[in-house]
Amino acid sequence: MAFEKTGPVDIVGFVSCGGCPGKRAVARAQLMVDRGAEVIFLASCISRGNPIGFPCPHFEMIKNAIIKKIGPDITLIDWTH
Numbered sequence: 001m002a003f004e005k006t007g008p009v010d011i012v013g014f015v016s017c018g019g020c021p022g023k024r025a026v027a028r029a030q031l032m033v034d035r036g037a038e039v040i041f042l043a044s045c046i047s048r049g050n051p052i053g054f055p056c057p058h059f060e061m062i063k064n065a066i067i068k069k070i071g072p073d074i075t076l077i078d079w080t081h
């Protein structure tokens with residue numbers, strides 16, 4: 001689904017947000033970039049609430065903070081499936 005945009009990938013990291021209100025999300029996204037990530041995905045459980053229809057209430061804040069931290073050279077895709 002969302003990975004159709006990238007083609008085949010090597011996954012360099014798979015992390016949680018660190019707990020409300022996403023207190024480790026920015027640092028962990030940056031860590032993945034430091035380890036070679038060219039794209040950061042935010043899973044659809046955060047942005048869309050899949051599969052139970054309950055999206056993260058801090059989604060926009062987390063997304064914007066990550067974009068600000070990782071800069072324009074890294075793509076952020078805010079859904080997965």
Ligand code: SF4
Nearest residue numbers: 017019020021022056
């Ligand atoms: S609600 Fe959002 S900030 Fe809180 S734990 Fe879930 S994903 Fe993280």
